[in-house]
Amino acid sequence: MTIPPGLSQSQFDDALDEFRGVVGNDWVFTIEEHIEMYRDTSSPLAALGEQAIPSAAVAPENVEGVQGVLRVCNDYRIPIWIISTGKNYSYGGPDAIVNGSVILDLKRMNRILEINEEQAYALVEPGVSQYDLWIEIQRRGMKLWIDGPSPAYSSIIANTIERGVGYGPLGERLNAQCGMEVVLATGEVVRTGMGAVANSETWQQYKYGLGPYVDGLFSQTSLGVVTKMGIWLYPEPPAFRSAEVYVPNHEDIVPMLDVLRPLRISNVIPNSASASTNRGGPVEGGFGPGGGMPPGGMAPGGPPPGPPGWRCRLGYYGYERVVDTNWEQTQDEFASAIDNCQFVSERYTAPYNPDEMLSEAKLAAGIPSFQEIPLWNHGNGWAASMIVPFSGRKYWEFLETVDAFSRQFGRRYFGGPLHMHSPHGLIALAGVPGSATDRDFNERSREQIVQLHQLARENGWGEYRAPLSMMSEAMAAYDWNDAALLRFNERIKDALDPNGIIAPGKNGIWPARMREGQA
Amino acid sequence: MRILSWLSGFAAVVVVVSAALGQDDLVAQGREVYLARCEYCHGSGPQKGGTMTLQLRYQGAVPGVLAERTNLTPEYIRAVVRTATPGMTPIRITEVSEQDLEAVIAYLTRHNEP
Ligand SMILES: Cc1cc2nc3c(=O)[nH]c(=O)nc-3n(C[C@H](O)[C@H](O)[C@H](O)COP(=O)(O)OP(=O)(O)OC[C@H]3O[C@@H](n4cnc5c(N)ncnc54)[C@H](O)[C@@H]3O)c2cc1C
Numbered sequence: 001m002t003i004p005p006g007l008s009q010s011q012f013d014d015a016l017d018e019f020r021g022v023v024g025n026d027w028v029f030t031i032e033e034h035i036e037m038y039r040d041t042s043s044p045l046a047a048l049g050e051q052a053i054p055s056a057a058v059a060p061e062n063v064e065g066v067q068g069v070l071r072v073c074n075d076y077r078i079p080i081w082i083i084s085t086g087k088n089y090s091y092g093g094p095d096a097i098v099n100g101s102v103i104l105d106l107k108r109m110n111r112i113l114e115i116n117e118e119q120a121y122a123l124v125e126p127g128v129s130q131y132d133l134w135i136e137i138q139r140r141g142m143k144l145w146i147d148g149p150s151p152a153y154s155s156i157i158a159n160t161i162e163r164g165v166g167y168g169p170l171g172e173r174l175n176a177q178c179g180m181e182v183v184l185a186t187g188e189v190v191r192t193g194m195g196a197v198a199n200s201e202t203w204q205q206y207k208y209g210l211g212p213y214v215d216g217l218f219s220q221t222s223l224g225v226v227t228k229m230g231i232w233l234y235p236e237p238p239a240f241r242s243a244e245v246y247v248p249n250h251e252d253i254v255p256m257l258d259v260l261r262p263l264r265i266s267n268v269i270p271n272s273a274s275a276s277t278n279r280g281g282p283v284e285g286g287f288g289p290g291g292g293m294p295p296g297g298m299a300p301g302g303p304p305p306g307p308p309g310w311r312c313r314l315g316y317y318g319y320e321r322v323v324d325t326n327w328e329q330t331q332d333e334f335a336s337a338i339d340n341c342q343f344v345s346e347r348y349t350a351p352y353n354p355d356e357m358l359s360e361a362k363l364a365a366g367i368p369s370f371q372e373i374p375l376w377n378h379g380n381g382w383a384a385s386m387i388v389p390f391s392g393r394k395y396w397e398f399l400e401t402v403d404a405f406s407r408q409f410g411r412r413y414f415g416g417p418l419h420m421h422s423p424h425g426l427i428a429l430a431g432v433p434g435s436a437t438d439r440d441f442n443e444r445s446r447e448q449i450v451q452l453h454q455l456a457r458e459n460g461w462g463e464y465r466a467p468l469s470m471m472s473e474a475m476a477a478y479d480w481n482d483a484a485l486l487r488f489n490e491r492i493k494d495a496l497d498p499n500g501i502i503a504p505g506k507n508g509i510w511p512a513r514m515r516e517g518q519a
Numbered sequence: 520m521r522i523l524s525w526l527s528g529f530a531a532v533v534v535v536v537s538a539a540l541g542q543d544d545l546v547a548q549g550r551e552v553y554l555a556r557c558e559y560c561h562g563s564g565p566q567k568g569g570t571m572t573l574q575l576r577y578q579g580a581v582p583g584v585l586a587e588r589t590n591l592t593p594e595y596i597r598a599v600v601r602t603a604t605p606g607m608t609p610i611r612i613t614e615v616s617e618q619d620l621e622a623v624i625a626y627l628t629r630h631n632e633p
Contacts, residue, residue, distance in 0.1 A: 029612070033601070037611045041603040059613045087608065107613035127613075131559055152559070359566045370560040373568040374606040 001030065002053040004078045004100040012055065015076045019058045019102075022068030027059040027108070038086070038103045040093025042377040044434040045469050047442045052096050054081070057103040063227050067187045069104060070225070073501040074186070077513075080104045081503055082225055084126035084155035088162070089376040090383065092468025097505035098514075106155075109227065114204075117142045120233045121178060121204040126157040126226065131368040143236040143350075145366045147171055151376070152368030157229045161219045163465055168366040169234050169317050171272025171421040174219055179203040181228035182218050185497035190224075204230035220465065222503035223496045234366070236350055237317040241327050242361035243345035246278070247338050248309045253399075253415065254392030255337040256310055257426065261390050263333065264423045268326050271315030271364055272421030277414055279306040297416030298406060298432050304414065315364030323347065380442070382449040382470060383416070383431035386461035390426040398461070402430050405455055409448045427464050453477065466507060475508025490515070542625065549626025552619045553586065556610075561585040572606045589631050593624045 003012045019028045029035065038057045045051040055078075060066050073080050081096030082104045088094065094103060110127030115137060122133060130148035133156060137144050147166035149159050160173040170176040179193045190196075192215050195203040207215065218226055247256050256275065263269045277297065314330065316323040327345060334341045346361060354367045362369045388398045395418075403413040409432075416429030432448045435441040453473040456463070466474035478485050489509045493500070500511020540548065560569035563584045574583035582588055600610045600620060615623070 027613075034612070036603075037601065037609040085614075086611065089608065093608075105611070105613050107611065355564055362566065368559065369566055370568040371566045371571070373560055373608075374572045376608050377603070377605055 001032075002035075002055045002100045004055050004076070004102065005098065007076060007078070007100075011076060015072055015078060016056060018072045018075075019056070019069060022072065023058055023060045023065050027061075029057040029059075030055075038083075038094045038105070040089065040095045040468075041436070042089060042093065042380050043095055043469065044380045044382050044442055044445070045095075046380065047435055047437050047439050048446070049439070052099040052101060054096060054103045055100045057105050059105040059108050061108045063181075063183060063189060066104070066106075066109075066183045066225050066227060067189070069102075070183065070185060070187050070501070073102065074499050077499050077501065078102055079501055079504050082106065084158035085129055085153065087151055087154040087376070088158065089151075090467070091162070091465065095468050096503070097468060097471065101504075104225065106225070106227075112136055113228065115140065115142060115144070115233075116204070117144055119205055120144060120235050121230055122146075122156075122233060123179075123204055123228060123230050124156050125228060126155055128156055129153050130156060130159075134366075134368050137233075145169075145234040145236055146231075147173070147176065147234065147366040148368070149173075150363060150369055150372045152370060153373065156231055157226055160229065160231060161221065161226055163219055165272060165274075165419055165421045166366060167272055167274065167313065167363040168315060169270050170232060170366070172423075173421075176232040177215065177219075177229060178205070178207045178232055179230035180215055180218055180226055182224040182226050184224045185499070185502050189227075191228075192218075204232075217492065220507055222493060222506040222509055224502070234317075236352075237319075239318065239320040239323045239347060239349045240365060241316040241323045241345055241347045242358070242364045243314045243316070243327055243330070243343065244311055244360065245314070245330075245334055246309060246311045246342040246344070247334075248307075248340050248342075250277075250308050250310075250414075251396070252338050253310050254396050256312065256334075256392070257390065257395055257418075258392040259333045259337050260312065260420065263330060264420050267423070268329060269314050270317060272419065273312055273314050274420065275310055275312035275418040276416070277306075278309045278311055279304045279414055297414050297430060298411050299414060310415070313360055313364065320347070320349065380434035380436045381431050382434060382445060383429055383467060384449065384452055384456065384470065384474070385419075385427050385429050385464050386456050387464055388426055388428050388461050390420075390424060395426065395428065398428060398459075401455070401459065402452070405452065406448070409444065411448070425464075428461075449473075471505060472508040540622075545622050545625040546629050548619075549622035549624065552615065552623050553626050556615050556619075557585065557623065569607065585627060588627065591627050591631070593628060596620075596624050596627055 003009060016028060035054055038054050043051045058069050060069055079098045079101045081101045083094045084106045086094035106126035108127060109125040111125045112128055112133060113123040115122045130146060130152040134146050147168040147170035149164050149166055160177050163174045165171055166173055179195045181191050183189050193207050193209040194200040196209055218224055260273060264273060316326050331343050354362060359369055359371045388395055399415050406413040413430060416431060419427040432445045434445050449470060450473060457477040462477045463474040475486060493509055494512045497511060500513045504511055504514050560567055570583040603609050
């Protein structure tokens with residue numbers, strides 16, 4: 001049995017008894033079979049023998065339970081790692097960074113507290129999944145759409161505060177967040193925005209309240225446990241159109257991005273557009289040695305199978321005429337910039353029948369899709385999601401630079417997925433393959449991804465969200481003024497979490513007591 | 520090995536639950552849980568990842584839709600639900616309780632040959 005760092009077995013046994021006193025015997029998990037469910041078997045660290053193993057998992061049912069668990073953690077200085085639904089696969093799954101951490105599993109806090117059709121919002125607890133909310137809206141017959149990531153069994157709160165990506169009109173998930181309730185490391189409960197006004201009815205209607213806007217501190221956070229969150233919903237539009245544009249050549253990505261940028265910024269394309277190469281693609285069982293091209297766009301040797309060129313996925317929402325006009329305008333812009341584009345599109349009108357929609361259309365309409373769930377095990381690889389300038393020429397430079405770098409490792413980079421959920425921003429993925437069991441293979445891949453991070457830092461490509469095994473490396477790119485931002489974050493961390501119990505090391509931010517010796 | 524220790528760890532629960540509920544009630548409860556927690560990936564219709572994967576794997580030798588299978592054993596269902604497999608993440612006790620899992624097992628094995 002793994003125990004938290006710095007504790008003796010008998011101290012940990014006492015702490016477990018106290019956890020049981022808080023949440024009940026049934027909701028403290030310590031036996032190996034249970035602990036296994038709180039581990040990411042697709043972790044690249046597994047084959048390296050460096051994956052952190054939890055000492056226990058604890059699952060409170062309510063805010064008082066969360067406070068009680070934090071009290072015990074403070075008393076014994078036990079590091080905890082928070083999961084809402086624990087499906088953060090490809091970014092680390094339910095894994096913690098520090099060996100022997102206790103996993104705080106919030107799945108039992110799964111109440112949908114309010115759905116307001118008129119004001120188009122919901123108030124949810126962490127255990128509520130995209131699917132849970134969607135099915136409840138259908139059950140109540142409300143004319144509201146949700147938005148969210150492709151794995152629909154994952155948490156609305158976790159995905160939103162991790163600054164995840166959906167593919168509909170509210171795809172920039174944190175932008176759709178309005179109001180939070182947070183249990184701070186010290187156990188105090190805070191409500192943000194209008195929730196801080198005791199008698200307000202506007203917690204989910206206006207984000208900012210008065211004074212500094214603190215919600216951002218609780219995104220990608222190690223400062224508190226988010227126990228309630230407001231999320232804006234989208235009134236069902238009279239019509240919507242799901243569309244794809246295909247361009248035939250590898251180099252066509254340059255004009256493709258230059259066409260997309262103004263359309264995206266001006267909201268002619270209102271959904272979080274995404275693009276990817278036509279090559280390669282997922283294979284059952286992952287992307288390990290000898291497998292297909294990983295989602296990160298890296299392949300061994302020559303080009304992977306499939307046609308060259310790129311495709312992008314778009315969505316349009318509103319009145320039929322608006323939807324059609326904006327799509328026609330988009331086609332005109334593409335056709336005048338790129339030869340031999342292909343356009344594929346389907347228009348749907350209310351009332352919608354999800355069973356008649358293609359999976360691209362479902363994603364663009366925020367309808368939970370389960371098509372990608374079996375790909376949860378991405379083959380124990382690594383990926384970096386870098387923010388690069390939203391310009392065709394600049395992206396091409398990125399692609400060539402990463403490809404030239406990858407050749408040193410006997411691999412080629414053909415361009416990973418591109419996300420445009422934040423309309424002025426372009427996020428480019430580059431990944432390296434991994435193995436579940438082959439240590440040498442993973443050592444080599446790790447060397448490549450660590451060096452890729454150095455390359456990214458030199459070129460000014462910071463990451464939007466970092467996988468667990470590369471969090472400190474990713475934060476190292478944020479180095480302006482001798483890493484002033486990191487030091488600022490460390491000061492906040494020390495002030496709000498004096499015993500350094502919550503998610504130590506998340507995004508490279510370590511509490512004072514663990515800072516020595518961390519890069 | 521892991522699967523075996525699973526079974527020994529939970530044998531007691533199986534007995535308690537089955538004794539408390541009649542088999543028909545258990546199957547009905549299992550259907551409810553299945554519809555809420557499994558069907559979205561394993562049901563019939565398009566874009567169900569679980570069904571698509573099983574169709575690909577078994578090429579029609581057995582139905583892709585889980586609820587139509589007649590050869591799933593309780594041990595196998597339990598192992599696939601609670602441990603990581605290439606196509607499916609482990610489903611934790613906080614997602615589907617032990618009692619609900621027993622009910623799902625009763626539902627998915629209801630048409631098995633005795
Ligand atoms: C095939 C595949 C496709 C994917 N597609 C997408 C996609 O389209 N878009 C996308 O965004 N992601 C995608 N992902 C990544 C991931 O699956 C999702 O982001 C998923 O929503 C995260 O899992 P979760 O919601 O269960 O988060 P959890 O695992 O519960 O939490 C994630 C992290 O958030 C923090 N956290 C969680 N809850 C709290 C809380 N209450 N308070 C404070 N901190 C908290 C913790 O640090 C935790 O590690 C994909 C992954 C795979 C494998």
